Amino acid sequence: MDTFEPIIVAFCCHYCAYTAADMAGSMRLHYPPNVKIVRVPCSGKVDAIHIMKAFEKGADGVYVAGCLEGDCHFKNGNVKASRRVKYIKELLDEIGIGGERVEMVTMSAGMGPQFAKTAIEMTEKIRKLGPNPVKDMAAKRRRAVGQG
Amino acid sequence: MSMPEKEHINNNNRVLVVGGGLGGIKAALDLAEADIDVVLIDKAPSIGGIMTQLDRTFPTNNCDLCTLSPHLAESSRTQHIDLKPLTTLTALSGTVGQFTATLTTKPRFIDLSKCTACGECFKQFPECVQFTPGLDHRAPTCMRYPQSTPYAFSIHIDQCKDIDALKNVCPTHAIFDTDSERSFSLEVGAVILAPGAELFDSNELSNYGKGMYPNVVTGLEYERILSASGPTGGILARPSDGNQPAKIAWIQCAGSRSQNKAALPYCSSVCCMYGLKEAIVTKERFRDDIETVIFYMDMRTFGKDYELYYQRAKKDFGVRFIRSRPHSIELDPNGEDLCITYVPEKGTEPKTETFDMAVLATGFRIQPELIELASSLGIDVNEYHFAQTDYFHPVETSRKGVYVCGLFESPKDIPETMVQGSAAACLASGDLNASKAISDQDDEEAFVPERDISGEEPRIGIFICDCGYNIGGVINVEDLARYAGSLPEVIVAEPVGHGCSKESLEKIQASIRANKLNRIVIGGCSPRTHENLFQDVIRKTGLNKYLVQMANIRDQVTWVHADQPVEAFNKAKDLIRMATASVALTRPLIEHALEMNNDVLVVGGGVSGMTSALTLADKGFKVYLVERDPDLGGVAKNIRKTIEGQDVGPFIQQLIERTTQHERIEVLTRSHIVDHYGMPGLFTTGLQIGPRMYYRKIQHGVTILATGALPNRPAKYLLDEHQAVMTQMDLDAFIKDNSDRVKAWEKLVMIQCVGSRVPENPNCSRVCCQAAIKNALEIQKINPGIKIIILYRDIRTYGFHEDYYRKAREQGIIFSRYDTDREPKVRESGDRVIVSFIDHVLEREVDVEADCLALSTGFVADEESTEDLSRIFHLPRTNDGYFLEEHIKLRPVDLPIPGFYVAGTAHAPKSIKESIAQAQAAAGRAFTMLTKKAINLGASVARVDGNKCAACLICVRACPFGVPFINADGYSEIDPAKCQGCGVCAAECPAKAIQLMRFEDDRIMAKLNGLLEEVI
Amino acid sequence: MITAERKPLEEIIEYVRPFGKILLVGCNECVTVCSAGGRKEVGLLSSALQMAFMKEGKMLEIKEMTLERQCDPEYVEELSGHINQVDAVLSMACGCGVQEIAQRYREKPVFPAVNTKFMGASERQGVWSERCQGCGNCLLGLTGGICPVARCSKRLLNGPCGGSTKGKCEINPEIDCAWQLIWDRLKALGQEERYSDIIPAKDWRPSRDGGPRKIIREDLAS
Structure with missing residues (x-):
């Protein structure tokens, strides 16, 4: 079997995490290509449904990246985001997808290396967890149908 | 598109900018931004100056074209700038406010309004078409660089034998041989000189074989070889045989810091950094395939965060450093290799090493035509022919109303050039007769009505940048475009080279018009830096500016996955697919505006703060100057004289008097900023004022941070433990107050870099070398018999300060180098101290009993106040606690939040002169914003669907700014003028009744669907 | 308002397990205000159920709708065009809404997705307390x-x-x-x-x- 390459969605707030990602770029820091960024104005804009839908559509991991606590450009959007992530973790645990597939992280705009580090760690973690069970089953079924 | 020829008659209400390099462009753009008309002339056929020939700039290693070309395109777009290439200033009569300039335009023999730069003339008659000599002669086009502005060729008529044949190859009949040199006069109110300088001609150095050995190149030529638009198309090939070199030497100070009659005595300030940059970029691209060696005398990385760059070159990239100025370069008898002979620092025997290529890091000098210009304008120059300015008026020449910025003032790097450009623009705007303080914005755009796209199916156009090597070097842009073209609703998908170049922007606009596109995707860089540009560009085609989406395939793909080209290509496909899916759902949006507050808040009452405050108050704006100490003056109060000999005291005194007496400046001392809210143009800041800490709110439109840095005082070398040990600043005061005691001293030792360039404070403090030499020379004057030893790591007397370093050595001051692993040691000996250090030539420990030990302790960031302010204002800082500007090279004064500017040592350590220039620049940048009447709030606001709203109050409670309310109709209402656009309400609404424009749920879902298409 | 709380997913899953296609109906009144059964909770539950079944290799088709009020026949009537295309209805409304659907569409099984708790008030964002027992x-x-x-x-x-x-x-x-x-x-x-x-x-x-x-x-x- 091929090594599993997870698909990871990173919702990044414009003011900190997205800027940190740009900085990781200009510093030419290497991180796994598995991470794909969706830009949002504030981590507090990330709707619980967006996270659920990402998993439903087959993402193996999702993280929401906001500003450091106390540094949110919009006062406390990051705190709200982090509560929502906790709620989604419980929901994912309940349906057996695994709450550890979703995380909240924070960083400042200047923390390019932190962005890369988070991307590496998240990719490693999801790689260990294996594919999103939803996707795995769908693939098995597809294979079964193909063979049948 | 051609520039409309603007003929103003008898109009002094504009500024003439001489020179279209970075400094000139910056000055012109700032003036234009403040609605002031500018005539920008350049002797070359297109603007851009030296920077357009560089491959990348330090310390971010960005490609220059990418950061510069938005500025270039902007300059040709802006209505206020009348660009006159091939034009020189030949005479200037009159006085400030009422100058008459005589300009001469050389013939181009091409009608700019017709030339499309198709290149036919060059293909068929290459000898007739003008080019820049040097390595450029094999360049793919004869234009200086592919993004040139104006985008047109020029003809070398003397070289042309058959003019009619040449004329006939031009498909647009743009070539006309009847063009002739024209002289004309122009009324202007002020003049800004930004003519640059030329590079030292290394052919004049016989010992390095330049001109004789093909593999000896200058730094600029090496940049051209590395450049994607250069003669080799970016392939690193050495000139003699086209092979990739395996070992390259950089020779610093080639023709600089030398008494050799052909050479320049001063330091050119930038060569160390560009040498490092070229070595790092080479290492980045070729890793262990190429060995890089830098020969240097002192590594002068004194700019903001530059020391870290030097350390990276050493530690991360394995660049080898040899501290020695090579004696000569000779040809290897067996071929084209080069033998470099030098004397190593530790030793006397010369050594020889063989290299495949040598790069001479040459500096700047003033060319004869500028000497002539200066004399025809009647402005003073220094002994090296650079424009002379007064220390406390860094951008003013000796002729009132004539300003200078950039290299013509002194050798300098890009950020300082940008600072001076903004400062000069700021001062020049004050000389105009009727300076329009506040203008209407009605005439801002030559208004193209917006096209109604309702009812149209999406017609998506995808334009993919290669950004030179930045994207094109990792993934195949053609293939990506082909893939993009296969996506649904995509009408066109094509590569556009440097998408932000003027040429590409016009190509994009043409494609939008021709294909009736109504949604645009740009595959390129970050929307953070370039979204505005692309929004403006599509708006000019009649599309609503919000119908564009950027896919950041550079910062998020090619820059970070260069080692995995296959995965990088796949990820680029993903990002393009996501953007395309999302753009299909974009809708035209309306922007909201509010009236702006035109008052100014300046934080910090030192030299920088007072200078910014006075500059803006003189322009008619109300300024609040906030200082936490009881008095104004800052750190500079403790400085007696500059190295050049100016008295600082009277200058500060006068500054304080003018500030406190100015009718439009309100000085608030003992005041601390405690809270802040609002938006650019409408800020409210809360202060606690005075000993009784009463609370006051100030409303202002812009904020200038000039909070300074702190004199460093590390507990080292018995400082504050022994009376003979003091800082350079203490010594400066001691000389003044105790000259009798100084007369009795026998020995004085100074230690440099105490508490700077160390892990706790990694950067160079920039001013200590000159401060040490200033004090040493001053003491020698009082006490000629004294023995002075200066222990240093690198002497960084950049620019003309080198003269003082040379003078100090000539006068017997001993300079002895120490390494960080063998720092000097100090112990007590009665009233004196004994300093032990390793003599780096003798390799032996030496003890010196000194009457005084002066420590060059430099600056540290004022962590406490920058930390507080960065939290209150939400501004980022560097790792060492200085405010982090928007762009380290091109926007050194602007902070990342619009309406915030930084000046002085709150930005990075700098001299008083440099602080003044930056303070004027900050005032100038603020002025560009203060000329506006209204602030644009953008369109990213939350909208409520009243039909879905359950009036549950969740948004009312969740909004961090308290904006939503339940209206009389019983549903939530959000005032777009107050909405800050965070989207928290949209994410919390249980009825899904709220959408944040530009980040609507369906667009976010479209991105996820695009990414995860076919995964399940 | 009437407050409610989503049932444990396990229970809901067991209710809908026998069916291939369900209608998941939210209510834009009380259960929206107490964040138990509005449009957003419908989306979340729908996604969670989809995943739970996909993980088992089973497909569950879910049609999402949110009515202005499930306790009024006129609003409940809006389901009539869709009811025949599904095997069962899962309601996120309070017990009133569930029963209204059961009464109007007699042949279609209907299941509650929330536990109706009490009549209460919001103490603050996210906290509700009982105030009235009728x-x-x-x-x-x-x-x-x-x-x-x-x-x-x-x-x-x-x-x-x-x-x-x-x-x-x-x-x-x-x-x-x-x-x-x-x-x-x-x-x-x-x-x-x-x-x-x-x-x-x-x-x-x-x-x-x-x-x-x-x-x-x-x-x-x-």
């Missing part, structure tokens, strides 16, 4: 505006029990003693003397003694 005979005029029926664990009508300690209830120290609150409130109103008024034994007939209740306004009824 006893049919309001005493608030006698008790300083604080209901002993809904807020006293023992529904005592004449002062606290012996378990009231430092203003808290013996059932759960996080619950305020309703009679402490009543006393504090009467004091604030300067009506301490009312505390000694005896409230007669409550007539529970208007409550549940006569079976399910009905309200008829003759002037409005058609």
